Amino acid sequence: MSNMVQAIRMALHVAEERHGVTDIFGEDVGPPLGGAFTATQGLRTAWNSPLDERGIVGASIGLGLAGCRNVAEIQFCDYAFNTIDLLKLAGMMHWSSNGDWNCPMTIMTPVGSGIRGSIYHSHSFDATATHIPGFKIAMPSTPRDAYGLLLSCIVDPNPCFFLVPKALMRVRAAPGEEIEGEPGDDKTLSKLIDAPLGDRTAWKPQWPDTPDLFIPFGEARTVRAGRDLTVVSYGRTLPLCAKAADALAAEGIESEVIDLRSLHPYDWARIEESVKRTGRVLYVNEDTEVTNFGEHLIRRTTDELFYSLLAPPRLLAGAFVPGIGLADSLEMASVPQLPQITESMRSLARMEP
Amino acid sequence: MSLRPVRAAQDAELSTELLLQMHGLMVKARVLEERLIQMYKQGDGYFWIGGPGEEAFNVPLGMLINKGKGPQYDYCHFHYRNSATLLAMGAEPIDSLRLMKNTATDPYTGGRNFVGHYSIREWNVVPISSPIEVQYPMAPGTAIAQKRAGGRGITIVTGGDAGTAEGDFATCLIWSSRPANPLPVLIIVTNNKWGISTHYQGQHGERRISDRGKAFGIESKTIDGNDPEVSYREIAAAMEYVRSERKPFLMEALVSRLHGHSSASGANRVNDEADCLQGFEKRLEERGLLTRAQMDELRARLSAELQAAHRRVKEEPQPDPKSIFDHVFAEKDLVREA
Numbered sequence: 001m002s003n004m005v006q007a008i009r010m011a012l013h014v015a016e017e018r019h020g021v022t023d024i025f026g027e028d029v030g031p032p033l034g035g036a037f038t039a040t041q042g043l044r045t046a047w048n049s050p051l052d053e054r055g056i057v058g059a060s061i062g063l064g065l066a067g068c069r070n071v072a073e074i075q076f077c078d079y080a081f082n083t084i085d086l087l088k089l090a091g092m093m094h095w096s097s098n099g100d101w102n103c104p105m106t107i108m109t110p111v112g113s114g115i116r117g118s119i120y121h122s123h124s125f126d127a128t129a130t131h132i133p134g135f136k137i138a139m140p141s142t143p144r145d146a147y148g149l150l151l152s153c154i155v156d157p158n159p160c161f162f163l164v165p166k167a168l169m170r171v172r173a174a175p176g177e178e179i180e181g182e183p184g185d186d187k188t189l190s191k192l193i194d195a196p197l198g199d200r201t202a203w204k205p206q207w208p209d210t211p212d213l214f215i216p217f218g219e220a221r222t223v224r225a226g227r228d229l230t231v232v233s234y235g236r237t238l239p240l241c242a243k244a245a246d247a248l249a250a251e252g253i254e255s256e257v258i259d260l261r262s263l264h265p266y267d268w269a270r271i272e273e274s275v276k277r278t279g280r281v282l283y284v285n286e287d288t289e290v291t292n293f294g295e296h297l298i299r300r301t302t303d304e305l306f307y308s309l310l311a312p313p314r315l316l317a318g319a320f321v322p323g324i325g326l327a328d329s330l331e332m333a334s335v336p337q338l339p340q341i342t343e344s345m346r347s348l349a350r351m352e353p
Numbered sequence: 354m355s356l357r358p359v360r361a362a363q364d365a366e367l368s369t370e371l372l373l374q375m376h377g378l379m380v381k382a383r384v385l386e387e388r389l390i391q392m393y394k395q396g397d398g399y400f401w402i403g404g405p406g407e408e409a410f411n412v413p414l415g416m417l418i419n420k421g422k423g424p425q426y427d428y429c430h431f432h433y434r435n436s437a438t439l440l441a442m443g444a445e446p447i448d449s450l451r452l453m454k455n456t457a458t459d460p461y462t463g464g465r466n467f468v469g470h471y472s473i474r475e476w477n478v479v480p481i482s483s484p485i486e487v488q489y490p491m492a493p494g495t496a497i498a499q500k501r502a503g504g505r506g507i508t509i510v511t512g513g514d515a516g517t518a519e520g521d522f523a524t525c526l527i528w529s530s531r532p533a534n535p536l537p538v539l540i541i542v543t544n545n546k547w548g549i550s551t552h553y554q555g556q557h558g559e560r561r562i563s564d565r566g567k568a569f570g571i572e573s574k575t576i577d578g579n580d581p582e583v584s585y586r587e588i589a590a591a592m593e594y595v596r597s598e599r600k601p602f603l604m605e606a607l608v609s610r611l612h613g614h615s616s617a618s619g620a621n622r623v624n625d626e627a628d629c630l631q632g633f634e635k636r637l638e639e640r641g642l643l644t645r646a647q648m649d650e651l652r653a654r655l656s657a658e659l660q661a662a663h664r665r666v667k668e669e670p671q672p673d674p675k676s677i678f679d680h681v682f683a684e685k686d687l688v689r690e691a
Contacts, residue, residue, distance in 0.1 A: 020689075023497065050531065054490050055524040062494015062508075065479055066424055067688040089487055094683045097472040097480045098463030102683035134681060157686035 007143035026073030042205030064105035077125035091134030114167025119323035124287035148215030220267035226254035229280035279310030382437035404434030406611035409629035410578035413585035415441025428495035486519035493528035496536035515548025529601035566603030578606025
């Protein structure tokens, strides 16, 4: 069963063989490395670019305008901040031309904490990405979702962000969530598609026959049903929310956990339906808490669901500090961890009107 | 001479017909810019920016572009001083007035963007935007597609001298000349010696902007962009090189800026810079190709046409406020249908 990085690689293979992807590129994306996280090993159209993020985003836009489906990687989202105006430009290409041009392109970038990446390898990007209109934004928390969301990004006529939570890259799919056609045994899959250590010049991957799976934008996934409160999350914090929900069930608190998966467009209908039932909602992500995407969701919750609420809608997010410090103690204190998530859910569930 | 066939065009005599065509377009472009400035001054537009003074370069550029849709044709990554190029490619002057007046009928942006900010997918003119550098990193992208597609389509990117101070200009030089995949990009800098109010001399230590291409092994040249005959020959030769060699070329064209940076600095006519149109008209008169009276008549006729167009555009509707939500997302993959 694949981990997320293998699922991404298989999706990219399907995209270049069957969906017209012509270029998968960025820093260290091509051989010999095949990506800092190995997401692009063995791909036919993968190539190495100069270490120039503005060049990468610019080339991605140009390729898109020329009708070439492409996936451009920014090695860490921390290095995408110097490309913001180019990203804004991509996001406005269709709008500013009054519908004349469109720009199909996918910016794939690892996000968030979890690898003790210090100040410049731990940033989140969801708050920034959701401030750039014109982009569709996907952020998976399972290998299967990564596979299906990435394919949806690639065939979309609009620019898309595919945000990959670093902390979940090596996490394997849960039973029942495998991708059709992939070998069930980890070692077999690894032998087929992981590049060997050392000299790789003669190596060729053997791709399993995996399907065209398109997980649509704007369709969240209910990970766990519950009557007492709604928890909406995505990326690294999503499995923590699910784990907390399991623990709280022993205390008699039944939490409904929703994996948003797609941040724009997003599945408001599912949130609305759930919150109307539970009357309590906690939004969890790890980007800095001021002008956080969760704040938008809270605003909408208050505007539209006020009379269904039994408690104030809450946001648990990253501390509003300039960066995530390297020391274990600093990283753990900067972004939501299991104990805080559990406690936030418990207190919200027990809050009396 | 025969050893450098790509240079042969430089020595070719330009036909009388071609010279007259260039002259007609230069006058049309000048008169258009003057009308746009007048529109600004009369309150028929919020802002003016454009390229009066660059016609001798921008007109031949437009005439030589192989316009069309998709990688077999030239991709144009222009900046906001290229109205003369668009006219030479066949754009209707009245549409520039609509862009100026931000009317619903503006065919380029539907009233969303400034004058000079063209967008024509039918001709591979990608949306022009206000930042002075962002076109440079996009250009290699379309050129990668063209290199792969084969054929003779090239990417043309234009910007000003001040924009070369941005890192994006270096990005374009580096990405166009990667040994792994050199690209068919004609990189153009029109050097008018000004960045808004700041003179080039105090900010740029390089002797010539074109010298920067040499460090990357890019064929590079500085030309007199105020001479339409020189410009025509040099652009033709550079394009032929890029089309056939599938490699980049850096061209710096020395031009004038006759009405300042934009309306923000008044847009008034300056008198201390060479006027390419005056120079060309003097030459045409000396060669007996046109009389002063003929040229005055042409100018008066084009001015009257634009005045009438201005009156017409004033009556056209403004965009519907509800339209702000139109085209946030594309429903169709328009660029892949090309």
